[in-house]
Amino acid sequence: MYDLLIHNCHALVPGSDGLPTVQRNQDILIDGNQIVAIQPAIPADGRAREVIVADGLLAMPGLINTHAHVPMVIFRGLAEDVSIERWFNEFMWPLESNLQPEDVYWGMLLGLVEMIESGVTTVADHYFFMDHAARAVQQAGTRAALGWAVFADRGYAALDETAVFAERWHGQADGRITTWLAPHAPYTCDDDFLRAAVGHARRLGLGIHIHAAEEIGQTRASLAKRGITPIKVLEETGILAGRTLIAHGCGILPEDINLLARYADHVGVAHAPKTYLKLGMGLTPILPLRRAGIEVGLATDGAVSNNTLDIFESLRLMAMLQKHEARNPEVMTIPQALDLATRGSAAALGMANQIGRLSPGLLADIILLDLSGSHYQPLHSLTASLVYNTRASDVQTVIVDGQVIMRDRRLLTLNKTEIIAEVQKSMARLTQRIPEKRIQVYNP
């Protein structure tokens, strides 16, 4: 007797070449928090305690957001059409001086609502007051890789506290929460501070999630100030020796890729294209990174640059922009894009053996999409539809760790009305901007 049967779905599974392909009319059998079998559909008899009849629905691995600042949803729309320097110094970092721990809790819940509704089951989040974020994840029933962001000017005691957080929450929520050390970036953390973070990470057996070479200006500034790139700083401070998640990397140089290739089995890069377009940051060199064996995952970044937390939008943008930049529509094909979005994102987090594929033995993080909308019809190609037609609103049902947390677009773990109301209460306070009260200065 299985715990859950998803009956008669179309399933996005690894094909014989390893790239995702669709098998039609499949049953997915789940026991506890694991996928046990995926096989051609047979009549849904008494094989499982719970049956989801999924005729015509498409099942795919729950989406993974490999780099976000989820609670920033509370500030969305407040910093538009400005340079990256103004974005940080005049908007984001003054706004964040308004943050109270409870804002992080309610903001995290709101962002989790949005992500569940758009099919995101795992997020690698990088923010402040992360105990409150962890509490929200626990409640939501999703999976998360959480890091408490810290700047060097906060001092070593603050860094130690982020390590205490990481130790406290790693493996919590039935294993759905993992943790990372999260020093902010090489331009806000000196080398000794980064080395201290590495010390904590090694001691705890955890990875480091860090912004680096976010755009080429940072790389140039690092070269001018100290003669090495931000990626080289990651190597010299020992970060790359352990599991590393690099956010953005639009300023990664060819020489950085050669360097990263040596650490490819435990280094991933998070790619958040909407932020890069909106802030004019250029793009992560995805194709050369992947040629060098370095895994790239999809991300949204925070909602003050991205505006939403929609990984389907990131997927579509990623694929289209690779074609655009190469002026070659034959690069980043649909199977390759789906591979990056699923297995690739999991691998970038070091979780490829747990999530990111529908395969027996992997965790049961599964979303069901309703492809009956007019914007899909007629359905000549399920995989093309996934990349180029899907809207977040097509996500119908969400399963994490074997538990159904959204069914027929009804959230089963969170009270959306209450969460939105709580966030709205703080809107006036959150919008105050006093430049002198900024939490940090952007001057890479």
Add this chain to the structure above:
Amino acid sequence: MYDLLIHNCHALVPGSDGLPTVQRNQDILIDGNQIVAIQPAIPADGRAREVIVADGLLAMPGLINTHAHVPMVIFRGLAEDVSIERWFNEFMWPLESNLQPEDVYWGMLLGLVEMIESGVTTVADHYFFMDHAARAVQQAGTRAALGWAVFADRGYAALDETAVFAERWHGQADGRITTWLAPHAPYTCDDDFLRAAVGHARRLGLGIHIHAAEEIGQTRASLAKRGITPIKVLEETGILAGRTLIAHGCGILPEDINLLARYADHVGVAHAPKTYLKLGMGLTPILPLRRAGIEVGLATDGAVSNNTLDIFESLRLMAMLQKHEARNPEVMTIPQALDLATRGSAAALGMANQIGRLSPGLLADIILLDLSGSHYQPLHSLTASLVYNTRASDVQTVIVDGQVIMRDRRLLTLNKTEIIAEVQKSMARLTQRIPEKRIQVYNP
């Protein structure tokens, strides 16, 4: 007694600088097919025969798709990850040899369903068997500017027939249908053929809707073969002397912009960014065109390159790509992007005095958006939300020519189930590809 009152909406209206801005809590009063007044909301008394209570909804001008091949939705997903040459010669033009007139009728209906559901109230369509497309528009209750596409190798009799279509349907459907001559492109129509199309257009008082300089390869080929650009061909054949709608123009050169500037009061350019990304075509030079006074409108192009017919996606891509290409997040601000998407698109069609703004005296083409979704919350900025957060699925109610054609996402003029079923019936026949049976050869 007014015919229709939209009560207590937030309304996107022209601000004092001419750019769109949001006025909160407004009543929009409609008489017949016209907007009569927009004013601060007062209790909805007996002022109107029909009242739409729009508390918290955002009203904006119905979206305008300035260049599409709507019935191509029947082929969507069938030509992915291929070069533009293969896209035409191995996929699109062989597929179109399968077209029956009835396919255009049902395909147009299906595309209209998708567009109504995503807030598009006017489309400039460029396709074949256009009597059938016109019939579909008449039924749907939307507005359309229709042109029957023709290649020179079809002969002058075929061109004459497209003119007969244009004459027959111009002003039909209570004025909702206007028509254009639609010779395909300079690379598929010789100069004499284009001149003959101009003759028809002048005689009928109509404009010409034509593909030109779609990408830089076409411009280079034209320069190599005959020493002038495709835009110069439009001038030499007399097209630019009258109302002209140029599709794409990613291959427009600076010298072309100087030339077009002389015709700026009656020439518009349709910009379909998703197609350009997917086919690696580069981008329309929007900023220089607008600096030269040439209006640019948003478009989807056909669904075999775009995959969907979603103008909100075109809007977001357009704005973000301008920032990306300029590596400057301060260009194409939110008000400028909204202006291009509304007034600009109307102006590109020569319809700025009829549609594209919520203003007294203009036609009542209005959409209402539900901004209550989690991806909008908290709603710090309504205009930022419109550009960067809105999904087609947020469109709640659609009014064209004063008539409600979708209410609370329920279509009032079309039977979606029947339309999808009819299109699905033909799927197998439509997917056949025999290269020798292509309708045209791409060799610019």
